Amino acid sequence: MTESANSPLAEDIAEILIAEHELQARIAELGAQISADYRDRDPVLVGVLRGVFMFMADLVRQITIPISVDFIGITRYGPSTRTHGVVRFVKDLEINIEDRHVLFVEDVIDTGLSLRYIMRSLETRQPASLRICTLLSKPRIRLFDLDVAYTGFVLPDKFVVGYGLDYDERYRNLPFVGVLDDRAITRQRLPNSS
Numbered sequence: 001m002t003e004s005a006n007s008p009l010a011e012d013i014a015e016i017l018i019a020e021h022e023l024q025a026r027i028a029e030l031g032a033q034i035s036a037d038y039r040d041r042d043p044v045l046v047g048v049l050r051g052v053f054m055f056m057a058d059l060v061r062q063i064t065i066p067i068s069v070d071f072i073g074i075t076r077y078g079p080s081t082r083t084h085g086v087v088r089f090v091k092d093l094e095i096n097i098e099d100r101h102v103l104f105v106e107d108v109i110d111t112g113l114s115l116r117y118i119m120r121s122l123e124t125r126q127p128a129s130l131r132i133c134t135l136l137s138k139p140r141i142r143l144f145d146l147d148v149a150y151t152g153f154v155l156p157d158k159f160v161v162g163y164g165l166d167y168d169e170r171y172r173n174l175p176f177v178g179v180l181d182d183r184a185i186t187r188q189r190l191p192n193s194s
Protein backbone atom coordinates (compact mmCIF):
# COMPACT_ATOMS: atom_id res chain seq x y z
CA MET A 1 0.00 0.00 0.00
CA THR A 2 1.42 3.36 -0.93
CA GLU A 3 -0.49 6.64 -1.07
CA SER A 4 -2.92 7.51 1.72
CA ALA A 5 -2.13 4.14 3.25
CA ASN A 6 -2.73 5.39 6.75
CA SER A 7 -6.20 6.81 6.12
CA PRO A 8 -9.29 4.95 7.36
CA LEU A 9 -10.66 4.83 3.80
CA ALA A 10 -7.52 3.30 2.33
CA GLU A 11 -7.69 0.51 4.90
CA ASP A 12 -10.65 -0.88 2.92
CA ILE A 13 -8.57 -1.17 -0.25
CA ALA A 14 -7.20 -4.64 -1.03
CA GLU A 15 -5.09 -3.52 -3.96
CA ILE A 16 -4.15 -0.26 -5.66
CA LEU A 17 -4.57 -0.78 -9.40
CA ILE A 18 -3.57 2.68 -10.60
CA ALA A 19 -1.49 4.93 -8.35
CA GLU A 20 -1.98 8.68 -8.21
CA HIS A 21 1.20 9.47 -10.16
CA GLU A 22 0.24 6.96 -12.88
CA LEU A 23 -3.18 8.58 -13.24
CA GLN A 24 -1.69 12.04 -13.49
CA ALA A 25 0.96 11.02 -16.02
CA ARG A 26 -1.58 9.38 -18.31
CA ILE A 27 -4.02 12.28 -17.98
CA ALA A 28 -1.25 14.67 -19.04
CA GLU A 29 -0.80 12.57 -22.20
CA LEU A 30 -4.53 12.56 -22.90
CA GLY A 31 -4.70 16.33 -22.39
CA ALA A 32 -1.84 16.93 -24.82
CA GLN A 33 -3.45 14.66 -27.41
CA ILE A 34 -6.85 16.32 -27.07
CA SER A 35 -5.24 19.78 -27.27
CA ALA A 36 -3.60 18.83 -30.56
CA ASP A 37 -6.64 17.05 -32.04
CA TYR A 38 -9.15 19.79 -31.16
CA ARG A 39 -7.06 22.82 -32.00
CA ASP A 40 -9.24 25.58 -33.53
CA ARG A 41 -12.38 23.49 -32.91
CA ASP A 42 -13.57 25.09 -29.66
CA PRO A 43 -14.81 21.75 -28.23
CA VAL A 44 -17.39 21.15 -25.50
CA LEU A 45 -16.36 18.54 -22.94
CA VAL A 46 -19.42 16.81 -21.50
CA GLY A 47 -19.31 14.61 -18.41
CA VAL A 48 -21.84 12.57 -16.44
CA LEU A 49 -22.13 13.40 -12.78
CA ARG A 50 -20.91 12.34 -10.39
CA GLY A 51 -18.21 9.75 -11.03
CA VAL A 52 -16.36 11.82 -13.63
CA PHE A 53 -15.85 14.96 -11.56
CA MET A 54 -12.27 14.23 -10.54
CA PHE A 55 -11.08 13.03 -13.94
CA MET A 56 -12.74 16.01 -15.63
CA ALA A 57 -11.08 18.44 -13.22
CA ASP A 58 -7.62 17.02 -13.84
CA LEU A 59 -8.11 16.49 -17.58
CA VAL A 60 -9.21 20.06 -18.36
CA ARG A 61 -6.17 21.42 -16.54
CA GLN A 62 -3.99 19.47 -19.00
CA ILE A 63 -5.78 20.93 -22.03
CA THR A 64 -4.12 24.03 -23.44
CA ILE A 65 -6.72 25.17 -26.00
CA PRO A 66 -10.03 27.02 -25.42
CA ILE A 67 -12.81 24.63 -24.37
CA SER A 68 -16.21 24.66 -22.71
CA VAL A 69 -17.27 22.22 -19.98
CA ASP A 70 -20.76 20.98 -19.18
CA PHE A 71 -22.32 18.10 -17.25
CA ILE A 72 -25.40 15.94 -17.40
CA GLY A 73 -26.92 14.10 -14.50
CA ILE A 74 -28.57 10.71 -14.93
CA THR A 75 -30.29 8.11 -12.82
CA ARG A 76 -29.72 4.51 -13.78
CA TYR A 77 -32.44 1.99 -13.33
CA GLY A 78 -31.25 -1.42 -12.26
CA PRO A 79 -29.99 -3.10 -9.12
CA SER A 80 -26.53 -3.48 -7.68
CA THR A 81 -23.29 -2.67 -9.46
CA ARG A 82 -24.61 -3.49 -12.94
CA THR A 83 -26.81 -1.25 -15.01
CA HIS A 84 -29.36 -2.32 -17.58
CA GLY A 85 -28.72 0.64 -19.82
CA VAL A 86 -31.95 2.43 -19.02
CA VAL A 87 -31.17 5.94 -17.86
CA ARG A 88 -33.18 9.06 -17.11
CA PHE A 89 -31.73 12.56 -17.40
CA VAL A 90 -32.09 14.40 -14.10
CA LYS A 91 -29.85 17.29 -15.16
CA ASP A 92 -29.57 18.32 -18.80
CA LEU A 93 -26.82 20.23 -20.60
CA GLU A 94 -26.85 23.99 -20.27
CA ILE A 95 -24.74 24.56 -23.40
CA ASN A 96 -26.36 24.17 -26.83
CA ILE A 97 -24.21 21.55 -28.58
CA GLU A 98 -25.73 21.90 -32.05
CA ASP A 99 -22.86 22.28 -34.57
CA ARG A 100 -20.32 22.06 -31.73
CA HIS A 101 -17.50 19.52 -31.44
CA VAL A 102 -18.45 17.43 -28.42
CA LEU A 103 -16.03 15.24 -26.48
CA PHE A 104 -17.93 13.02 -24.09
CA VAL A 105 -15.83 12.28 -20.99
CA GLU A 106 -16.50 9.10 -18.97
CA ASP A 107 -14.99 7.68 -15.81
CA VAL A 108 -15.40 4.00 -16.64
CA ILE A 109 -17.00 1.99 -19.44
CA ASP A 110 -18.16 -1.42 -18.32
CA THR A 111 -20.91 -2.92 -20.51
CA GLY A 112 -21.27 0.40 -22.33
CA LEU A 113 -25.06 0.18 -22.12
CA SER A 114 -25.68 3.47 -20.35
CA LEU A 115 -23.16 5.18 -22.61
CA ARG A 116 -25.03 4.03 -25.71
CA TYR A 117 -28.23 5.51 -24.38
CA ILE A 118 -26.55 8.84 -23.58
CA MET A 119 -24.74 9.04 -26.92
CA ARG A 120 -27.98 8.47 -28.81
CA SER A 121 -29.58 11.30 -26.92
CA LEU A 122 -26.65 13.65 -27.62
CA GLU A 123 -26.63 12.70 -31.32
CA THR A 124 -30.21 13.91 -31.75
CA ARG A 125 -28.96 17.43 -30.92
CA GLN A 126 -26.80 17.36 -34.04
CA PRO A 127 -23.32 18.19 -32.79
CA ALA A 128 -20.65 18.80 -35.46
CA SER A 129 -18.83 15.78 -34.04
CA LEU A 130 -19.23 13.47 -31.05
CA ARG A 131 -16.40 11.38 -29.65
CA ILE A 132 -15.69 9.53 -26.39
CA CYS A 133 -12.84 9.85 -23.91
CA THR A 134 -12.83 7.39 -21.00
CA LEU A 135 -10.39 7.15 -18.15
CA LEU A 136 -11.03 3.45 -17.54
CA SER A 137 -12.25 0.68 -19.79
CA LYS A 138 -13.04 -2.89 -18.84
CA PRO A 139 -12.30 -5.53 -21.47
CA ARG A 140 -15.82 -6.92 -21.25
CA ILE A 141 -17.49 -7.88 -24.50
CA ARG A 142 -19.58 -4.86 -25.40
CA LEU A 143 -23.12 -5.41 -26.60
CA PHE A 144 -22.67 -3.04 -29.54
CA ASP A 145 -19.96 -1.17 -31.41
CA LEU A 146 -18.52 1.55 -29.25
CA ASP A 147 -15.91 3.74 -30.87
CA VAL A 148 -13.78 5.14 -28.05
CA ALA A 149 -11.35 7.80 -29.27
CA TYR A 150 -9.31 8.14 -26.04
CA THR A 151 -8.79 5.49 -23.34
CA GLY A 152 -6.73 6.10 -20.22
CA PHE A 153 -6.34 2.59 -18.85
CA VAL A 154 -7.72 -0.87 -19.58
CA LEU A 155 -8.77 -2.59 -16.36
CA PRO A 156 -9.44 -6.20 -15.42
CA ASP A 157 -13.12 -7.04 -14.96
CA LYS A 158 -13.16 -6.01 -11.30
CA PHE A 159 -15.25 -3.48 -9.42
CA VAL A 160 -13.00 -0.54 -8.57
CA VAL A 161 -13.32 2.55 -6.42
CA GLY A 162 -11.51 5.82 -5.92
CA TYR A 163 -10.67 8.83 -8.08
CA GLY A 164 -14.35 9.72 -8.36
CA LEU A 165 -15.71 6.17 -8.44
CA ASP A 166 -17.88 5.04 -5.57
CA TYR A 167 -19.15 2.00 -3.80
CA ASP A 168 -22.40 2.97 -2.11
CA GLU A 169 -21.35 6.64 -2.36
CA ARG A 170 -18.07 6.08 -0.55
CA TYR A 171 -14.43 6.15 -1.66
CA ARG A 172 -14.82 8.83 -4.34
CA ASN A 173 -12.20 10.95 -2.57
CA LEU A 174 -9.36 8.43 -2.78
CA PRO A 175 -6.65 9.84 -5.10
CA PHE A 176 -5.99 6.42 -6.69
CA VAL A 177 -8.02 3.60 -8.29
CA GLY A 178 -8.20 0.44 -6.22
CA VAL A 179 -10.09 -2.78 -5.54
CA LEU A 180 -12.17 -2.99 -2.39
CA ASP A 181 -11.38 -5.56 0.25
CA ASP A 182 -14.15 -8.19 0.53
CA ARG A 183 -14.69 -7.27 4.16
CA ALA A 184 -15.59 -3.72 3.17
CA ILE A 185 -18.14 -5.03 0.67
CA THR A 186 -19.97 -7.33 3.06
CA ARG A 187 -20.05 -4.54 5.64
CA GLN A 188 -22.00 -2.21 3.36
CA ARG A 189 -25.16 -2.16 1.32
CA LEU A 190 -25.15 -2.80 -2.41
CA PRO A 191 -24.59 0.33 -4.52
CA ASN A 192 -27.21 1.59 -6.94
CA SER A 193 -26.10 5.04 -8.06
CA SER A 194 -23.70 6.24 -10.72
Ligand code: IMP
Binds near residue numbers: 051109110114167
Ligand atom coordinates in the same frame (compact mmCIF):
# COMPACT_ATOMS: atom_id res chain seq x y z
P1 IMP B 1 -22.00 0.51 -18.13
O1 IMP B 1 -23.33 0.98 -18.66
O2 IMP B 1 -22.03 -0.95 -17.77
O3 IMP B 1 -20.84 0.83 -19.04
O4 IMP B 1 -21.83 1.24 -16.73
C1 IMP B 1 -20.93 2.26 -16.53
C2 IMP B 1 -21.23 2.94 -15.22
O5 IMP B 1 -21.36 1.99 -14.15
C3 IMP B 1 -20.08 3.85 -14.82
O6 IMP B 1 -20.27 5.16 -15.32
C4 IMP B 1 -20.09 3.77 -13.31
O7 IMP B 1 -21.00 4.69 -12.74
C5 IMP B 1 -20.59 2.38 -13.03
N1 IMP B 1 -19.46 1.45 -12.89
C6 IMP B 1 -19.08 0.48 -13.74
N2 IMP B 1 -18.02 -0.18 -13.29
C7 IMP B 1 -17.70 0.41 -12.10
C8 IMP B 1 -16.65 0.17 -11.14
O8 IMP B 1 -15.78 -0.71 -11.26
N3 IMP B 1 -16.64 0.97 -10.04
C9 IMP B 1 -17.56 1.97 -9.86
N4 IMP B 1 -18.55 2.22 -10.73
C10 IMP B 1 -18.61 1.44 -11.84
Ligand code: MG
Binds near residue numbers: 166167191192194
Ligand atom coordinates in the same frame (compact mmCIF):
# COMPACT_ATOMS: atom_id res chain seq x y z
MG1 MG C 1 -21.69 4.31 -8.72
